[in-house]
Amino acid sequence: xxxxxxxxxxxxxxxxxxxxxxxxxxxxxxxxxxxxxxxxxxxxxxxxxxxxxxxxxxxxxxxxxxxxxxxxxxxxxxxxxxxxxxxxxxxxxxxxxxxxxxxxxxxxxxxxxxxxxxxxxxxxxxxxxxxxxxxxxxxxxxxxxxxxxxxxxxxxxxxxxxxxxxxxxxxxxxxxxxxxxxxxxxxxxxxxxxxxxxxxxxxxxxxxxxxxxxxxxxxxxxxxxxxxxxxxx
Amino acid sequence: xxxxxxxxxxxxxxxxxxxxxxxxxxxxxxxxxxxxxxxxxxxxxxxxxxxxxxxxxxxxxxxxxxxxxxxxxxxxxxxxxxxxxxxxxxxxxxxxxxxxxxxxxxxxxxxxxxxxxxxxxxxxxxxxxxxxxxxxxxxxxxxxxxxxxxxxxxxxxxxxxxxxxxxxxxxxxxxxxxxxxxxxxxxxxxxxxxxxxxxxxxxxxxxxxxxxxxxxxxxxxxxxxxxxxxxxxxxxxxxxxxxxxxxxxxxxxxxxxxxxxxxxxxxxxxxxxxxxxxxxxxxxxxxxxxxxxxxxxxxxxxxxxxxxxxxxxxxxxxxxxxxxxxxxxxxxxxxxxxxx
Numbered sequence: 117x118x119x120x121x122x123x124x125x126x127x128x129x130x131x132x133x134x135x136x137x138x139x140x141x142x143x144x145x146x147x148x149x150x151x152x153x154x155x156x157x158x159x160x161x162x163x164x165x166x167x168x169x170x171x172x173x174x175x176x177x178x179x180x181x182x183x184x185x186x187x188x189x190x191x192x193x194x195x196x197x198x199x200x201x202x203x204x205x206x207x208x209x210x211x212x213x214x215x216x217x218x219x220x221x222x223x224x225x226x227x228x229x230x231x232x233x234x235x236x237x238x239x240x241x242x243x244x245x246x247x248x249x250x251x252x253x254x255x256x257x258x259x260x261x262x263x264x265x266x267x268x269x270x271x272x273x274x275x276x277x278x279x280x281x282x283x284x285x286x287x288x289x290x291x292x293x294x295x296x297x298x299x300x301x302x303x304x305x306x307x308x309x310x311x312x313x314x315x316x317x318x319x320x321x322x323x324x325x326x327x328x329x330x331x332x333x334x335x336x337x338x339x340x341x342x343x344x345x346x347x348x349x
Numbered sequence: 350x351x352x353x354x355x356x357x358x359x360x361x362x363x364x365x366x367x368x369x370x371x372x373x374x375x376x377x378x379x380x381x382x383x384x385x386x387x388x389x390x391x392x393x394x395x396x397x398x399x400x401x402x403x404x405x406x407x408x409x410x411x412x413x414x415x416x417x418x419x420x421x422x423x424x425x426x427x428x429x430x431x432x433x434x435x436x437x438x439x440x441x442x443x444x445x446x447x448x449x450x451x452x453x454x455x456x457x458x459x460x461x462x463x464x465x466x467x468x469x470x471x472x473x474x475x476x477x478x479x480x481x482x483x484x485x486x487x488x489x490x491x492x493x494x495x496x497x498x499x500x501x502x503x504x505x506x507x508x509x510x511x512x513x514x515x516x517x518x519x520x521x522x523x524x525x526x527x528x529x530x531x532x533x534x535x536x537x538x539x540x541x542x543x544x545x546x547x548x549x550x551x552x553x554x555x556x557x558x559x560x561x562x563x564x565x566x567x568x569x570x571x572x573x574x575x576x577x578x579x580x581x582x583x584x585x586x587x588x589x590x591x592x593x594x595x596x597x598x599x600x601x602x603x604x605x606x607x608x609x610x611x612x613x614x615x616x617x618x619x620x621x622x623x624x625x626x627x628x629x630x631x632x633x634x635x636x637x638x639x640x641x642x643x644x645x646x647x648x649x650x651x652x653x654x655x656x657x658x659x660x661x662x663x664x665x666x667x668x669x670x671x672x673x674x675x676x677x678x679x680x681x682x683x684x685x686x687x688x689x
Contacts, residue, residue, distance in 0.1 A: 138420045138433040142413030145671020147444040154437040165426050176425045258677025340482045341424035347539050349424035
């Protein structure tokens with residue numbers, strides 16, 4: 117069921133992206149951008165919920181109740197940003213464009229319910245990509261220091277980009293569409309990513325082979341709920 | 350989250366001010382006319398309003414920290430979304446209040462720098478720990494409840510930009526309070542562990558909530574400039590009594606016990622005894638309460654509370670980490686990036 121697998125992969129990406137970015141709320145570098153980034157983190161959490169609903173079952177149980185190896189989020193999403201806004205922004209930029217590619221395809225699928233959901237999510241996704249494109253450009257052209265920090269962030273994250281496409285259906289085609297979206301923005305900001313293609317041999321998050329940092333993140337995410345797993349919170 | 354309880358220091362009389370202009374200014378306030386940024390105002394009024402709005406803005410920014418630490422641990426998607434949105438609102442309140450302050454003559458950069466350098470203050474209540482999810486419920490219920498009570502009176506003030514900002518903030522705070530009320534109700538309807546977690550958190554936050562409104566009023570507070578000029582509308586003790594009248598019976602209805610607590614230097618409760626004064630006086634309708642420890646209040650306000658250093662260090666770290674982004678944002682001419 118490639119479609120269901122892809123929806124689960126994106127839903128888990130969205131959950132963890134929202135989880136990681138929401139942690140910045142109140143700590144962003146500029147008040148207005150703190151607010152905007154938090155709004156996008158909330159979008160991501162909501163998108164996860166919408167996609168979990170389509171997959172069936174209780175979205176909270178799906179989000180919080182699985183064993184770590186059942187999550188399908190990729191390593192790019194869960195890599196700790198070490199409180200570095202350059203890493204956080206570069207990651208969100210790459211993940212937002214990946215989400216757009218998948219949501220566009222979900223919106224063309226044969227499942228009417230998924231088509232409706234994807235169409236709704238794409239509207240918010242477009243706000244994210246527009247906003248993040250502007251920030252990649254602004255930071256990439258924002259002076260020598262900012263450019264170096266952003267290039268370092270893309271250099272740090274590039275090895276993990278292949279993981280976005282691990283287990284994803286039509287990976288080669290989707291990778292090309294993703295590059296077509298990110299490349300013009302990166303070029304406008306004189307930034308580069310060293311990525312040649314989807315890493316079909318990667319064995320990582322999409323296969324449930326998560327790094328230790330994800331295990332710690334999941335433990336933190338479920339810390340309160342696991343005190344009384346069956347209770348209302 | 351936080352109303353600027355009692356940041357207004359007694360100001361010196363308006364020496365050197367034009368008596369005619371001062372009389373007209375006070376007449377306008379007496380008539381309920383709003384003072385706007387371009388209007389004439391005594392220097393003491395401008396400084397007082399700046400201090401008040403800046404303190405309030407700082408409190409919103411620092412107030413985002415204790416709750417922000419729990420976003421990653423929120424126990425459901427709904428709570429995670431609500432808490433993120435709530436903390437985001439507080440940042441937005443800070444942004445609006447810094448705008449008000451800027452018009453009174455201080456740049457945002459200067460205000461944020463003074464905050465992280467410890468030159469300016471924020472509300473005392475954020476210097477206490479929030480060690481459990483129950484504390485998040487209590488902050489949203491008790492502290493936001495206290496803030497709404499205070500800020501509703503401030504919305505009757507005289508300085509137009511601050512009043513309009515209070516009205517907007519109060520609408521959002523009402524959502525926060527409802528969220529907190531729902532969290533407390535859910536926990537107190539839950540398991541033994543959840544109820545105990547809630548009672549423990551209530552023990553940590555009840556006295557802090559009483560202190561929220563500031564120390565006892567000095568004699569003649571209503572004739573001091575802060576109240577005469579409608580920067581401050583209601584006395585601390587009056588607000589505190591209204592808070593107790595609203596929340597003591599609500600807490601008891603939920604099954605919470607109102608205790609008088611001793612705390613250690615980390616803000617954790619070391620012993621409790623039920624507050625026997627917390628009963629309703631049938632003659633006045635007022636609920637009694639044991640006065641909080643004012644020595645502790647002044648110790649914390651002087652910077653020696655359980656979390657003063659932690660909160661300020663985190664804010665300073667965030668400010669320093671974001672410096673390059675602010676510099677990049679200010680760099681050169683921003684042109685349009687490629688379309689999405």
